[in-house]
Amino acid sequence: MLDDGRLDRAAGVLLGTAAGDALGAGYEFTRPGPEQEIDMIGGGAFDWAPGEWTDDTAMALAIAQAAADGPGLEIDAVAAGFVRWYDSDPKDIGVQTNRVLAARPASARAMHQQAMSLDGLTGGNGSLMRTAPIALCYLDDAAECVRMAGAVGLLTHHDQQAVEACKIWTYAVRHAVLTATFDGVREYVAATDSADYWNRLLDQAENGAPAHFPNNGWVVHALQTAWWAITTADASGPEHLPLALELCVRAGGDTDTTAAIAGGLLGARWGASAVPAHWRTMLHGYPGLTGEDLVALATRIVKANSAA
Numbered sequence: 001m002l003d004d005g006r007l008d009r010a011a012g013v014l015l016g017t018a019a020g021d022a023l024g025a026g027y028e029f030t031r032p033g034p035e036q037e038i039d040m041i042g043g044g045a046f047d048w049a050p051g052e053w054t055d056d057t058a059m060a061l062a063i064a065q066a067a068a069d070g071p072g073l074e075i076d077a078v079a080a081g082f083v084r085w086y087d088s089d090p091k092d093i094g095v096q097t098n099r100v101l102a103a104r105p106a107s108a109r110a111m112h113q114q115a116m117s118l119d120g121l122t123g124g125n126g127s128l129m130r131t132a133p134i135a136l137c138y139l140d141d142a143a144e145c146v147r148m149a150g151a152v153g154l155l156t157h158h159d160q161q162a163v164e165a166c167k168i169w170t171y172a173v174r175h176a177v178l179t180a181t182f183d184g185v186r187e188y189v190a191a192t193d194s195a196d197y198w199n200r201l202l203d204q205a206e207n208g209a210p211a212h213f214p215n216n217g218w219v220v221h222a223l224q225t226a227w228w229a230i231t232t233a234d235a236s237g238p239e240h241l242p243l244a245l246e247l248c249v250r251a252g253g254d255t256d257t258t259a260a261i262a263g264g265l266l267g268a269r270w271g272a273s274a275v276p277a278h279w280r281t282m283l284h285g286y287p288g289l290t291g292e293d294l295v296a297l298a299t300r301i302v303k304a305n306s307a308a
């Protein structure tokens with residue numbers, strides 16, 4: 001189970017998420033033109049340092065840190081990790097997540113109830129952006145992986161499409177770590193009751209353009225943007241990872257989040273070794289970790305949760 005290729009791809013889940021996030025952070029809510037070079041420049045609406053990841057990775061790492069205490073993921077530990085991050089006074093926090101965490105719920109159950117009590121739009125991309133590390137906890141158990149992806153998503157986003165998106169993506173991340181392919185997305189969707197709905201959206205992403213899914217603060221358009229970038233980036237080797245992340249940024253909108261979502265799956269497919277070295281050395285962020293720390297953390301999660 002723990003061969004070097006799989007360990008590299010497991011580390012890629014965290015490193016790819018962080019790289020996409022930190023790449024997109026400087027371009028959030030903009031749409032860079034074709035003449036503009038894309039690099040890990042920092043800045044943006046919240047004046048990020050170059051290489052600094054944002055709330056997307058910070059929340060993913062709250063999950064990852066709970067996962068490192070495995071076997072299994074304690075959902076109360078995830079909820080506590082979210083509150084701990086909230087208490088660190090983060091620069092950026094999603095609207096929906098803020099409305100849930102402001103109550104500082106003391107358990108997963110209380111957090112989910114708070115999420116259920118929200119009215120208005122509930123399908124933001126904030127649960128999908130952080131879901132990838134759950135896959136590392138359940139490399140031995142696909143069904144439990146999917147179940148937990150839904151449960152962690154529901155902590156803040158009580159929304160059917162958001163839950164389904166988290167399940168699809170987490171399954172695909174797990175599948176990519178195990179098989180080094182992107183086949184998990186379609187494979188999972190094909191086996192669900194909503195196969196027609198998601199296959200149509202995936203077809204649109206593969207054949208369309210960002211103008212067809214422009215509202216990528218919404219979980220559905222965020223997933224489509226990530227899938228568009230992954231299936232459109234024209235490379236068949238590890239250089240596919242940075243190319244696809246750049247496409248997420250060029251699609252505009254919530255660039256750090258679409259690139260973080262894509263980055264989790266790209267890293268699972270191509271491994272930490274596919275993240276360009278100059279990005280890897282720049283990466284840092286909450287809770288005081290670096291890119292190399294993420295590689296070590298991913299290894300700890302896999303070992304803590306592996307039967308082998």
Ligand SMILES: [Mg+2]
Nearest residue numbers: 054055056256
């Ligand atoms: Mg962000």
